[in-house]
Amino acid sequence: MAAKSTKKRKNSRGKKKKTQEYSVLHGEIIILCVLAVCIFLMISCFGLGGIAGEICSSVIFGLFGWVGYVIPILIFGVVAFLISNKGNTHAYIKTAAAIVLVCLVAAFLELVVNSYTPGMGLMEHYRQASIRKDAGGLLGGAQVQLLCPMLGVVGAYIVIVILAVISVILITERSLLKPLSHGGKRVYEDAKIRHETAAIRAAKKREE
Numbered sequence: 673m674a675a676k677s678t679k680k681r682k683n684s685r686g687k688k689k690k691t692q693e694y695s696v697l698h699g700e701i702i703i704l705c706v707l708a709v710c711i712f713l714m715i716s717c718f719g720l721g722g723i724a725g726e727i728c729s730s731v732i733f734g735l736f737g738w739v740g741y742v743i744p745i746l747i748f749g750v751v752a753f754l755i756s757n758k759g760n761t762h763a764y765i766k767t768a769a770a771i772v773l774v775c776l777v778a779a780f781l782e783l784v785v786n787s788y789t790p791g792m793g794l795m796e797h798y799r800q801a802s803i804r805k806d807a808g809g810l811l812g813g814a815q816v817q818l819l820c821p822m823l824g825v826v827g828a829y830i831v832i833v834i835l836a837v838i839s840v841i842l843i844t845e846r847s848l849l850k851p852l853s854h855g856g857k858r859v860y861e862d863a864k865i866r867h868e869t870a871a872i873r874a875a876k877k878r879e880e
Contacts (some may be wrong), residue, residue: 737809769842782808810869
């Protein structure tokens with residue numbers, strides 16, 4: 673009975689190890705396939721992908737505007753990062769924050785390049801970005817058409833910048849206010865030392 677139990681445990685471990693190895697190989701194959709696609713999309717953005725590349729380039733810039741140049745890199749990075757950190761909640765949060773940040777950058781570029789036009793159709797944003805390969809494309813235009821009527825242009829800028837800062841904090845997991853707190857603490861400590869030094873000097877003078 674003991675021998676059979678030991679054999680079953682060994683078989684179970686062997687199957688588990690094979691499953692893990694297959695999972696790793698499967699992930700590597702997906703990453704390589706995505707890399708090939710992203711390389712093609714990248715060269716298409718620079719007009720080196722032939723007829724198919726021109727179609728892909730038109731769609732990418734129509735959807736994302738200037739951000740289209742980094743979309744292939746973003747796609748590969750997100751896929752590789754998620755596969756390498758499968759089941760990691762922090763990885764999912766960082767990925768979501770990176771995607772949100774890209775969307776916000778598209779909206780910011782759309783506001784900077786094309787002034788807000790009330791009632792402008794979303795497909796017009798797509799068409800202009802597809803032809804000129806600039807601004808924020810359909811993605812940026814949709815956000816601008818949503819935010820500006822509610823908050824105004826200045827309000828839209830403020831919301832976009834604040835959300836972008838939050839996204840950066842989530843990605844880097846570093847507080848932007850921490851250096852300020854360190855600086856304030858250092859100033860307080862320096863002032864405290866100067867005050868104590870002055871008090872000691874005054875006490876010595878009184879003794880003399």
